[in-house]
Amino acid sequence: MKKLWCKLLIMVCCVVGLMGVSYVPAQAAVVNHTLNYFHYNTYKDGDGRNWVRIEMGMNKGNLEYEVSQNPDKPFQLVVKLNNTNRGDVKKNIGLDRKIARYMTLKNDHRDMVATIAVTDNLEDHEYKVYTAEVDKKNRKPYRLVIEIAADKGSVNKAVGDERLDGVEGHTVVIDPGHGGTDTGAIGPSRVKEKNITLKISQDVARILQLNGANVVMTRDTDVDVYGPNATDKQELQARVNVARRHPDADIFVSIHCNAFTKSSAHGTSTYYYGHSSRDSMLSQLIQNEMVAATGLYDRGIHSANFYVLRNSWIPATLVETAFISNPYEENMLASADVQHAMALAICKGISNYFRRVGR
Numbered sequence: 001m002k003k004l005w006c007k008l009l010i011m012v013c014c015v016v017g018l019m020g021v022s023y024v025p026a027q028a029a030v031v032n033h034t035l036n037y038f039h040y041n042t043y044k045d046g047d048g049r050n051w052v053r054i055e056m057g058m059n060k061g062n063l064e065y066e067v068s069q070n071p072d073k074p075f076q077l078v079v080k081l082n083n084t085n086r087g088d089v090k091k092n093i094g095l096d097r098k099i100a101r102y103m104t105l106k107n108d109h110r111d112m113v114a115t116i117a118v119t120d121n122l123e124d125h126e127y128k129v130y131t132a133e134v135d136k137k138n139r140k141p142y143r144l145v146i147e148i149a150a151d152k153g154s155v156n157k158a159v160g161d162e163r164l165d166g167v168e169g170h171t172v173v174i175d176p177g178h179g180g181t182d183t184g185a186i187g188p189s190r191v192k193e194k195n196i197t198l199k200i201s202q203d204v205a206r207i208l209q210l211n212g213a214n215v216v217m218t219r220d221t222d223v224d225v226y227g228p229n230a231t232d233k234q235e236l237q238a239r240v241n242v243a244r245r246h247p248d249a250d251i252f253v254s255i256h257c258n259a260f261t262k263s264s265a266h267g268t269s270t271y272y273y274g275h276s277s278r279d280s281m282l283s284q285l286i287q288n289e290m291v292a293a294t295g296l297y298d299r300g301i302h303s304a305n306f307y308v309l310r311n312s313w314i315p316a317t318l319v320e321t322a323f324i325s326n327p328y329e330e331n332m333l334a335s336a337d338v339q340h341a342m343a344l345a346i347c348k349g350i351s352n353y354f355r356r357v358g359r
């Protein structure tokens, strides 16, 4: 019995001794920071990119901090502030909601962990964390600053001609006419309508996305939307249904090439059904830009009983870009430059539409 007590005593001494060695010197170096200020705002940088800036002020400088991201939680940014306590700052703080939803502050032993929930996958170039010295003029203490950029940042941002206002946040359904077993019209040099409409549509989608719009394509490859050899009604209803599956879709834009038995027929026209005045407004705004961009003959806008227009629940338009049956216009339609000019014109028309109708 005596022997056992002795052994235990030695063990306790050893443990205490080890603890003493490892803990005491570290404690002496501790400098406690206490939060005493919180502020956030949003701003636009020189590239037109939106940021949210979060500032956490504290009683003293020389803060040590660590930034981390858990790959399994790409919608979170975690910043650990060493030797810091929350002070009077709230545990849960709502943020701008567009870029960052909220921030939580949790004590973890001596440290404080700030977790920021963001609205989109956060890449390395989309945030900055740094400290800022006391700003006497603006009455701000020493701060840790966290800045987070909106998605679709400067890396993929539209510049020059392709920069459009008003489309950001809107959802546009793009319907490239025909596809798969349905070639659409075929020009005198065998250019197929289905290939031209897809190229223009893909460019329209790219430009809209660069400007922050959501794009839904009824098809994005050379396929039938319903399935091969469907009836016209099945195929067209399948295209309408794509829009119906997206309740936030704002407009439906179908892109085609015109054709006529007489090869002399030429020019651009745009069609609408006329559920509301928005159908014709959208058509006219696209038609204006198309004619201005290509110099093609302006055949105007017309109401038409087209299936995809009549059955659309949202403002809808169908653009007949040019006559593929006309040798001159077929040649134009096959040119990548003309396809791009047409795509940009359609996007400008869409931009003008959203600027006019607003949210």
Ligand SMILES: [Zn+2]
Residues within 6 Å of the ligand: 177, 178, 184, 185, 193, 256, 257
């Ligand atoms: Zn067509």
